[in-house]
Amino acid sequence: MSQMQLDRLELRELNMPLKYPFETSFGRTTNRPVLIVQAIDHNGVAGYGECVAMEGPFFSAETIDTAWIIIAKHIAPLLASQDIQADGLFQRLSPIRGNQMAKGAVEAAVWDLESRRLGLPLWKHLGGTRTEIACGVSIGIQPSTDELLDTVARELDSGYQRIKIKIKPGQDVKLVQAVRSHYKDIVLSVDANAAYSLDRDGPLMKELDNYNLLMIEQPLAPGDLVDHAKLQRQLTTPLCLDESIASATDARYALELGACRIINIKLGRVGGFSAAREIQALALRQQIPVWCGGMLETGIGRAHNIAMSSLPGFTLPGDVSASQRYWSEDIIEPEVEVSSRGTIRVPTGAGFGYRVRDDRIEKLTVRSETVRVGSLTTSTSAVH
Numbered sequence: 001m002s003q004m005q006l007d008r009l010e011l012r013e014l015n016m017p018l019k020y021p022f023e024t025s026f027g028r029t030t031n032r033p034v035l036i037v038q039a040i041d042h043n044g045v046a047g048y049g050e051c052v053a054m055e056g057p058f059f060s061a062e063t064i065d066t067a068w069i070i071i072a073k074h075i076a077p078l079l080a081s082q083d084i085q086a087d088g089l090f091q092r093l094s095p096i097r098g099n100q101m102a103k104g105a106v107e108a109a110v111w112d113l114e115s116r117r118l119g120l121p122l123w124k125h126l127g128g129t130r131t132e133i134a135c136g137v138s139i140g141i142q143p144s145t146d147e148l149l150d151t152v153a154r155e156l157d158s159g160y161q162r163i164k165i166k167i168k169p170g171q172d173v174k175l176v177q178a179v180r181s182h183y184k185d186i187v188l189s190v191d192a193n194a195a196y197s198l199d200r201d202g203p204l205m206k207e208l209d210n211y212n213l214l215m216i217e218q219p220l221a222p223g224d225l226v227d228h229a230k231l232q233r234q235l236t237t238p239l240c241l242d243e244s245i246a247s248a249t250d251a252r253y254a255l256e257l258g259a260c261r262i263i264n265i266k267l268g269r270v271g272g273f274s275a276a277r278e279i280q281a282l283a284l285r286q287q288i289p290v291w292c293g294g295m296l297e298t299g300i301g302r303a304h305n306i307a308m309s310s311l312p313g314f315t316l317p318g319d320v321s322a323s324q325r326y327w328s329e330d331i332i333e334p335e336v337e338v339s340s341r342g343t344i345r346v347p348t349g350a351g352f353g354y355r356v357r358d359d360r361i362e363k364l365t366v367r368s369e370t371v372r373v374g375s376l377t378t379s380t381s382a383v384h
Contacts (some may be wrong), residue, residue: 004117006079006373009106010038010046014364016298019328023141024166024193029054029135032296032326036361037071039109047113048356050301051105052268057241059193059295060101066107067102067159068216072371075106079373086111086125090274100246100271103238107272108304116351121307123346123353126273128310132343133307136162136317137325138294140189141171145178152179162187162214162317168195180211187317191217194243198227207230214316215240215262222246228259238262242293246270248278255286262316264293267304276308294319299332303352306336310346320344331360 016032023029035051036328051071055060074096084092089107096103115122137160142148152163163183165175167190176190190208197218208216215238220227232239238261245251245263247270254260263283265276283290292309295301305320323335330336332354339346347353 004041004084004114005082006039006084008043008373009076009079009109009371010040010272011071011371012036012038012361012365013064013068013367014298014331014361015366016246016327016364018296018338019324022296022326024168024191029296030226031109033064033366034298034301035067035105036298036300036331037105037109038108039113041113041117045113046350047109047111047116048300049105049107049109049112050268050304051101052266052295052297052301053101054295056182062099062101067099067105068369070096070099070102071106072369075102076371076373079106082340086114086199087274090272092379093271098154098246100275104268104270104272104275107274108267108269111273112304112351116161119350119354121346121348122304122351123307123310126277126307126311128307128346129312130310131346133306133309133314133320133346134161134317135338135344136160136164136187136291137318137321138164138319139166141166141168145175148175149178149182152183156183156186158322159338159340159342160317160321162189164189164191164319166191166193167322168188169201173204176208176211176213187214188212189214189217189240191224191242192219194218197222198224198231202231202234205235209234209235209237210267213237217264218244220240224258225254225259228254229257231320234300240264242266243269244247245279248275251282255288261288263288263290264365265290265308265314266293266295267301267308268295269293273308277311280311280313289313289315291316292318292320293364294321296326296328298327299323299330299336299354299379300356303332303347303354306344306346329360331357331364333357338362349351
């Protein structure tokens with residue numbers, strides 16, 4: 001493989017208004033600030049990544065502001081070399097502790113850049129094997145049970161193969177009961193985003209065990225692998241871990257403890273493709289199904305998720321849904337579309353396979369910064 005030398009990173013914060021509010025156990029989102037990273041080589045070829053950190057430190061400790069600082073002040077100086085390769089970038093960034101979302105955004109941009117330079121689709125460059133991926137959908141907490149049922153009906157009509165509903169204390173069993181009574185045979189799961197505790201909510205979790213769920217996702221706090229293992233032993237329904245899995249080591253610990261039977265791999269949460277592939281390979285060896293979770297990404301992050309979902313072992317429908325579910329207008333074209341069978345075709349073009357709409361990005365930009373690789377020379381602009 002030819003070596004490549006990076007020239008600069010371009011950082012942009014976009015303000016993306018959601019078509020509909022999205023509510024989880026940790027908050028309600030109406031506007032999605034997004035950090036887009038471009039990795040540009042000395043020939044001007046660019047690759048794109050997306051940082052999935054949110055505005056506040058509620059899903060994870062990282063925010064857009066912390067990721068911006070880490071990328072500009074600490075990641076960029078580590079990239080000064082003639083022999084940058086995507087596959088080795090995660091290790092190169094290992095002196096920086098944590099900050100997986102910042103690392104993952106840059107690493108994804110470099111994978112995209114390298115794929116474009118090679119003229120390969122990103123999914124093939126990663127070792128993907130499937131040309132079509134199965135799609136599920138994540139439904140935020142709705143204002144009423146009737147509105148939840150209406151949303152489920154709409155998503156099923158759109159073809160999605162798995163319905164996931166968000167739950168939180170006080171809005172859980174009755175919602176599941178309502179959906180299951182209307183739809184006895186659909187593939188249904190719930191996602192708690194770490195809102196429960198074993199001591200207080202063990203009996204409630206056992207109630208959820210009665211509804212033929214595909215999984216209960218992240219019921220307990222991220223660090224509670226021991227309690228997840230205790231809970232899993234009490235349930236027939238598989239537990240799936242999300243926030244608990246920030247690295248391949250976390251995945252190994254979780255599987256050794258018996259803390260879950262399914263893993264949700266989020267590209268940004270684990271630090272990029274190299275870590276994601278390590279987790280996927282570990283799970284595949286142990287015959288543990290994995291799937292790709294979503295973080296309200298734009299089309300850039302969504303395209304990376306599609307590429308990752310083509311890897312072996314991604315056997316369950318992920319949260320990679322259509323652009324139009326979230327945005328009135330995305331920043332890529334064509335926009336991501338889901339077939340009536342609930343699938344997405346993996347694109348065949350070089351890199352992540354979609355055209356980035358620079359005009360749309362420019363319109364949505366609220367601040368930007370150019371960081372020369374290997375130095376702290378920057379150029380910053382803000383749009384008010």
